[in-house]
Amino acid sequence: xxxxxxxxxxxxxxxxxxxxxxxxxxxxxxxxxxxxxxxxxxxxxxxxxxxxxxxxxxxxxxxxxxxxxxxxxxxxxxxxxxxxxxxxxxxxxxxxxxxxxxxxxxxxxxxxxxxxxxxxxxxxxxxxxxxxxxxxxxxxxxxxxxxxxxxxxxxxxxxxxxxxxxxxxxxxxxxxxxxxxxxxxxxxxxxxxxxxxxxxxxxxxxxxxxxxxxxxxxxxxxxxxxxxxxxxxxxxxxxxxxxxxxxxxxxxxxxxxxxxxxxxxxxxxxxxxxxxxxxxxxxxxxxxxxxxxxxxxxxxxxxxxxxxxxxxxxxxxxxxxxxxxxxxxxxxxxxxxxxxxxxxxxxxxxxxxxxxxxxxxxxxxxxxxxxxxxxxxxxxxxxxxxxxxxxxxxxxxxxxxxxxxxxxxxxxxxxxxxxxxxxxxxxxxxxxxxxxxxxxxxxxxxxxxxxxxxxxxxxxxxxxxxxxxxxxxxxxxxxxxxxxxxxxxxxxxxxxxxxxxxxxxxxxxxxxxxxxxx
Numbered sequence: 001x002x003x004x005x006x007x008x009x010x011x012x013x014x015x016x017x018x019x020x021x022x023x024x025x026x027x028x029x030x031x032x033x034x035x036x037x038x039x040x041x042x043x044x045x046x047x048x049x050x051x052x053x054x055x056x057x058x059x060x061x062x063x064x065x066x067x068x069x070x071x072x073x074x075x076x077x078x079x080x081x082x083x084x085x086x087x088x089x090x091x092x093x094x095x096x097x098x099x100x101x102x103x104x105x106x107x108x109x110x111x112x113x114x115x116x117x118x119x120x121x122x123x124x125x126x127x128x129x130x131x132x133x134x135x136x137x138x139x140x141x142x143x144x145x146x147x148x149x150x151x152x153x154x155x156x157x158x159x160x161x162x163x164x165x166x167x168x169x170x171x172x173x174x175x176x177x178x179x180x181x182x183x184x185x186x187x188x189x190x191x192x193x194x195x196x197x198x199x200x201x202x203x204x205x206x207x208x209x210x211x212x213x214x215x216x217x218x219x220x221x222x223x224x225x226x227x228x229x230x231x232x233x234x235x236x237x238x239x240x241x242x243x244x245x246x247x248x249x250x251x252x253x254x255x256x257x258x259x260x261x262x263x264x265x266x267x268x269x270x271x272x273x274x275x276x277x278x279x280x281x282x283x284x285x286x287x288x289x290x291x292x293x294x295x296x297x298x299x300x301x302x303x304x305x306x307x308x309x310x311x312x313x314x315x316x317x318x319x320x321x322x323x324x325x326x327x328x329x330x331x332x333x334x335x336x337x338x339x340x341x342x343x344x345x346x347x348x349x350x351x352x353x354x355x356x357x358x359x360x361x362x363x364x365x366x367x368x369x370x371x372x373x374x375x376x377x378x379x380x381x382x383x384x385x386x387x388x389x390x391x392x393x394x395x396x397x398x399x400x401x402x403x404x405x406x407x408x409x410x411x412x413x414x415x416x417x418x419x420x421x422x423x424x425x426x427x428x429x430x431x432x433x434x435x436x437x438x439x440x441x442x443x444x445x446x447x448x449x450x451x452x453x454x455x456x457x458x459x460x461x462x463x464x465x466x467x468x469x470x471x472x473x474x475x476x477x478x479x480x481x482x483x484x485x486x487x488x489x490x491x492x493x494x495x496x497x498x499x500x501x502x503x504x505x506x507x508x509x510x511x512x513x514x515x516x517x518x
Contacts, residue, residue: 011159018166031337042128061228083215114252138194145201165193231380264349280364287372321354323455331478356411369430443496
């Protein structure tokens with residue numbers, strides 16, 4: 001399992017790097033104004049529906065059912081079940097696409113009411129939404145193929161596929177002069193990329209002989225899936241409702257408000273995708289398979305080691321986001337139409353998001369305690385309670401803090417969500433943290449303390465050194481500070497683990513030998 005986690009994390013890191021290049025290209029060409037705001041609003045609808053009905057709720061309901069059918073009934077019944085779900089997904093997404101195309105102005109009006117007095121910006125957002133929404137159809141079917149491939153132990157191809165989106169958007173922006181503006185070019189790039197990603201996974205599924213075609217749905221076979229899907233949809237909708245609330249309120253800010261949140265959120269999503277989602281992607285099918293086979297202890301051991309690794313890998317991002325957020329944004333994006341004022345605005349939002357980073361990267365692994373047992377109702381109830389806290393805080397904090405208040409409310413929500421998940425899981429005996437987890441946590445705290453000192457005392461020297469590189473001063477300072485921090489954190493973490501009796505080499509060897517980790 002550790003090998004799969006590193007494989008997913010590695011390819012996801014690659015996709016985040018290409019995503020950064022794409023975002024840097026977007027910021028330089030579109031800046032943080034009318035066109036970028038409209039584009040990010042147009043992306044919000046398909047991305048949010050994808051998170052609700054695609055990878056989020058769908059995987060939580062589908063993977064345990066498919067893994068159970070595969071483990072207990074065999075490949076052919078599992079294939080029939082997958083084909084029936086394939087048919088249902090395709091039909092539902094075609095209906096949803098038709099509704100959005102017909103009622104795009106109403107959807108955008110609900111999502112961004114602040115554009116009501118800016119007709120040109122509203123019209124642009126509507127046009128771009130109609131272009132980008134077919135992406136959801138491709139991505140929902142992508143989620144089905146990804147879940148099926150993951151259940152068969154194939155993780156690399158789905159993890160690599162998002163690179164196609166970033167490369168396609170960059171290619172579209174490179175020929176933006178052929179479109180009315182760069183927003184249209186990027187929107188077409190998004191939709192085309194969805195078709196390419198789905199095509200890649202369809203090819204991968206055919207290679208191993210799964211998802212060979214559509215099947216007529218039979219209620220007895222898909223009943224358990226739909227019983228699990230309902231609560232999973234509500235649970236997955238909870239964070240997306242919070243995202244919708246952010247978009248609604250930020251649309252009332254001055255031009256650039258939506259963009260400040262979007263740029264910060266994309267940086268914030270880097271460790272979440274590389275570490276948190278990668279861990280959940282690998283852990284859920286592993287725990288589902290082991291619990292279906294009666295190996296509960298093996299499932300708990302896999303979860304404990306995955307969460308320990310997640311904490312150790314995500315902690316440096318947390319320290320960076322809360323100590324040098326403006327330098328991060330300025331170093332990565334401050335060029336072309338992206339100004340210093342834009343960097344400061346996005347940096348403040350990034351710091352507020354960073355406060356919730358450690359909780360958010362662990363939520364997928366914590367939810368696996370319940371989802372691997374077919375329980376999607378408990379995470380749903382917890383998510384709704386956390387959502388209520390989030391929305392209440394947004395209302396309170398929006399006026400005095402603006403975009404920063406919205407991000408702060410999101411950070412509080414994820415801590416409430418994680419805390420409740422772990423408390424209930426521990427009470428029910430669904431999670432069992434071992435001694436290696438506690439030692440890794442302690443070692444991470446030591447590494448973080450030293451990393452924070454590097455950020456506090458090394459920033460000024462790094463900026464002084466970067467000043468010799470002219471327009472690349474901020475980027476140079478960020479690279480120097482990041483390299484120094486990475487070396488010190490890695491050495492401190494390895495040293496602390498060694499003093500506590502945990503050797504990295506021994507962990508790798510144990511991972512290879514242990515049936516719970518492979």
